[in-house]
Amino acid sequence: MIEDKNQQRTGLxxxxxxxxxxxxTQNIEIKQPSTLTGIGDDAAILDFKDKKVVISTDLLIEGVHFDLGYMPLKHLGYKAVVVNLSDIAAMNATPTQITVSIAxxxxxxxxxxDELYDGIKLAAKGYNVDIVGGDTTSSQKGMILSITAIGEADAEDLAYRNGAGDGDLLVVTGDVGAAYMGLQVLEREKQVFQVNPNNQPDLDGYSYLIERQLKPEARTDVKAILKGxxxxxxxxxxxxxxxxxxxMHLCRLSxxxxxxxxxxxxxxxxxxxxxxxxxxxxxxxAINGGEDYELLFTIKQDDYDKIKGNPNFTxxxxxxxxxxGTHLITRxxxxxxxxSRGWNALSNDEA
Amino acid sequence: MIEDKNQQRTGLxxxxxxxxxxxxTQNIEIKQPSTLTGIGDDAAILDFKDKKVVISTDLLIEGVHFDLGYMPLKHLGYKAVVVNLSDIAAMNATPTQITVSIAxxxxxxxxxxDELYDGIKLAAKGYNVDIVGGDTTSSQKGMILSITAIGEADAEDLAYRNGAGDGDLLVVTGDVGAAYMGLQVLEREKQVFQVNPNNQPDLDGYSYLIERQLKPEARTDVKAILKGxxxxxxxxxxxxxxxxxxxMHLCRLSxxxxxxxxxxxxxxxxxxxxxxxxxxxxxxxAINGGEDYELLFTIKQDDYDKIKGNPNFTxxxxxxxxxxGTHLITRxxxxxxxxSRGWNALSNDEA
Incomplete structure (x- = not known):
């Protein structure tokens, strides 16, 4: 961890x-109408009325999922939230609450x-989700984060992994591969830093890649665009x-x-x-690098005219x-x- | 961890x-009417109709919250679920789903x-909750468990920490202190075992205490009893x-x-x-030992006749x-x- 040696250190x-x-958790505001009570009781109380509720959870371990050598704590907090909101967005649902456990x-x-929580709060605010619970405890080694995200949707809006049909068009939002290359750049800089700590990293020309790695965004905007x-x-x-x-997941399940x-x-x-x-x-x-947090979805061929040329989609x-079978048709x-060489496979190659 | 040296070991x-x-997660059955889809998509989908939804989460770390030296994995899985269901029961709500993350x-x-999951599944079955999601990953050290429990209740049934009034009666279910003493017995046996591994532990006479420590139960039955x-x-x-x-929590918040x-x-x-x-x-x-997972609640004085002599309550x-102020009136x-010397304080004394 890159530390300011003069910073204040208050023991836990x-x-x-x-x-x-x-x-x-002080100053945490409740904004979602579906949050009746947040932190402070044995459990949070939510009310989704006639909406369906979606729920997803992730466990992030220092040294496995993140490296504090190049991941500032505020970014880590932000990203940990985003990763979970992305799962809610992938159901074509709207995220509403999160719980945050930290060891x-x-x-x-x-x-x-505080820094970690600043990132968590920033993401919660930006994505308009309430922090309604969690747990804070000690670990034997390193930092552990567990976030559960909750969202809501009308039944007819929900999108599943198994609904794709023969002839449907395959669409992706944004662009892919950048987060993985951002990680490669950061790992190279870390090695340079280890050899010569006085070396100032030159990250001009990689800013987009690094931002995609350190501060990804969840595509919670896509639901409204598709609806429109x-x-x-x-x-x-x-x-x-x-x-x-x-x-391959979509194809197998569909x-x-x-x-x-x-x-x-x-x-x-x-x-x-x-x-x-x-x-x-x-x-x-582009096809094997992970952590893009874009949405991959399928649409009926009849919808081609509605989507072609839209800058959000390809x-x-x-x-x-x-x-x-599932094939790549090359140039x-x-x-x-x-x-199926996912993010984990790539990580293992380096381990 | 007490191991059978001949057991099969398949690397993760x-x-x-x-x-x-x-x-x-194979063979996991869905039983709750509120579970529309469980494991297998980006998120589980739930439908609580006009019920309120309660949610609580816990993070359990090996060496901090449990010691595999005397906690069999199946018991650990069972207890990890129970601890979370207890939070749902403490809202006077009915648990319906859990997510389970393991590193x-x-x-x-x-x-x-498999053993750990057997305990998790046993608890889920016994308490009639669906396992609807989770995460499985590697850790740098030891075992980490994060469980989120979800439950439902009619709005008028929910009980909060802050609703107690002057003159109300303070009631507890079951008995208290046994889980803590169970831990003391197990720690003593562990030390004996370390000195002489051939020594067979004599746990007769402590069976209730040890069961309270290793296999606690959540008082999800209390809601119906009170309703009755x-x-x-x-x-x-x-x-x-x-x-x-x-x-002290109840008194401060109320x-x-x-x-x-x-x-x-x-x-x-x-x-x-x-x-x-x-x-x-x-x-x-009795007052400082933790992990009893009984329910502590308050009732109006007018309800005294309904509860007196009931074997479930004291x-x-x-x-x-x-x-x-808050006082103990001695004999x-x-x-x-x-x-407020809770479970954590007691643990710290020993660390």
């Missing part, structure tokens, strides 16, 4: 468990948790483990095959430049019968079977 | 993350996770951190004082015998004006201020 024991929870070893002062276009997605998933892996077109895959110019610099194949990164392929018009 | 990497989740280091084989008696509790909390600590009568505090005969053997004051254990005191009729 100084506040105690209840004091710490009170300290961290830290005594190497972390209260000020570090009068498009009901036939299936949906978020791109957390890599485009290829997610496509019982369909897929042709993904290499030339259609949306990538940022900065990704192209950096892949060239690192001598890595762009398409490999049609990257179409679904086929299951027997045809050279070669058909290569898609492989 | 053999299954991979998705394979492991699939393996652990383990590679010292755990798949078979160990036509009693609406004015406030409620579960006894996880110790009776004294919970009474703006009242309390007189707790030492002679009324329900304790098991086994607790009395064991406290004498360990030369520990029984009342100290009236242990009454509430006063806040200015009178010798001395008035001693209650102190």
């Amino acid at each position: 024991a100084a506040l105690g468990e209840f004091g710490l929870i009170e300290h961290l 830290v070893s005594n190497r972390f002062p209260v000020e570090a948790l 276009l009068e498009i009901a997605p036939t299936s949906m998933i978020d791109v957390s483990d890599g485009l290829s892996s997610e496509i 019982g369909v095959g897929c042709n993904l077109y290499e030339e259609k895959i949306p990538v940022d110019p900065q990704l192209i430049n950096t892949c060239e610099e690192f001598n890595i194949d762009i398409t490999t990164v 049609i990257i392929g179409h679904l086929t019968q299951q027997s045809e 050279a018009n070669t058909k290569i079977p898609l492989k | 990497a053999a299954l991979g993350e998705f394979g492991l989740i699939e393996h652990l 383990v280091s590679n010292r755990f084989p798949v078979e160990a996770l 008696l036509e009693i609406a509790p004015t406030s409620m909390i579960d006894v996880s951190d110790g009776l004294s600590s919970e009474i 703006g009242v004082g309390c007189n707790l009568y030492e002679e009324k505090i329900p304790v098991d005969p086994q607790l009395i015998n064991t406290c004498e053997e360990f030369n520990i004051d029984i009342t100290t254990v 009236i242990i005191g009454h509430l006063t004006q806040q200015s009178e 010798a009729n001395t008035k001693i201020p209650l102190k």
Whole structure:
């Protein structure tokens, strides 16, 4: 952790468990009409009336899912929330509440948790979700974060992973691969820093990639855009483990095959430049790099006219019968079977 | 961890993350009418119609909250669920779903996770809650469990921590202190085992205490009992951190004082015998020992006749004006201020 040596350090024991929870959760505002009571009782109380409720949870472990060597605590807090809201967005639902559990070893002062919580609160505010509960405790080693996100939707809006049909169009929001390359840049800088701590990192030219890694956003805006276009997605998933892996999930659960077109895959110019610099194949990164938190979904062919040319979306392929398999059609018009090499697989390669 | 050296050990990497989740969550049945879809999509989908939804979450860390030296994995899984259901019961609500996130280091084989999950499934079945989601990942050290429990209730049934009034009666279910003494017995046996591994522990005479520590139950039955008696509790909390600590929570949040009568505090005969053997004051254990997972609640004085003599409940005191403070009235009729020495404080004394 890059530390300001003059910073104030208040030991966690100084506040105690209840004091710490009170300290961290002070000034938390409740804004969602579905939140009746938040933190302070044995459980939070919510009221969704006739809406369906969606719920998703994630466990993030220091050294496995994040490295505080290049992940500032505020960014970590922000990202931990976003990752969970992305799962709610992937149901075509609207996130409404989160619970936040944190365990830290005594190497972390209260000020570090404040920073982490600042990021959590910033994300909660930006995405208009209420922090309604959680747990704060000590760990034997490092930092552990567990976030549960809750959302709501009308039944007819919900999008599942298993609804895609033969002939549907495959669509992705934004661009892919940048978060993974951002991680590569940060890892390189960390190694440079370890060799020469006085070396100032030169991160110009990588700003988009690094932001995608350190401060990803959940596409909670997509639901309203699709509604405005009068498009009901036939299936949906978020791109957390890599485009290829997610496509294979959708296809397996929907019982369909897929042709993904290499030339259609949306990538940022900065990704192209950096892949060239690192001598890595762009398409490999775009389809296997994870943590994009974009949405991957399918629509009926009839909806093509509604979506074509929309800057939020790129049609990257179409679904086929299951027997045809899942393939990448390269620029050279070669058909290569898609492989499920997700984010975890990539991480393992480096371990 | 007490291990059978001949047991099968399948490395976690053999299954991979998705394979492991699939393996652990196979055969999970959905029974609650409020569960529309469980595991398998980006999020679970629930429908509570006009019920209020309650949600609570807990993070359990090996070496902080549990010691696998004397906590069998199946018991751990069971207890981790129970602890969370207890929070739902403490809202006078009915638990309906849980999510389960697990992180383990590679010292755990798949078979160990199976055992843990067996306990989780057993608790889910026994309490009629659906396992609707979760996360399985690796940790740098030890085992980490994060469980979120969801429940439902009609608005008028919900009981809060802040509803107690001056003159209300203070009631506790079951008995208190046994789980804490169970832990003391187990710690003593662990030390004996470390000195002489061939020594067979003699746990006769401590079976109730040990069961309270290793296999506590959540009082999800109390809601129906109170309903049957036509009693609406004015406030409620579960006894996880110790009776004294919970009474002080209720009083502070409700703006009242309390007189707790030492002679009324329900304790098991086994607790009395064991406290004498360990030369520990029984009342100290009964009011400060945690993890009882009984319910502490308050009722109107008018409801006295409905509850008196009921074997499920013991009236242990009454509430006063806040200015009178919170006191224990001893058998010798001395008035001693209650102190908030919860489970955590006790643990710290030993660390």
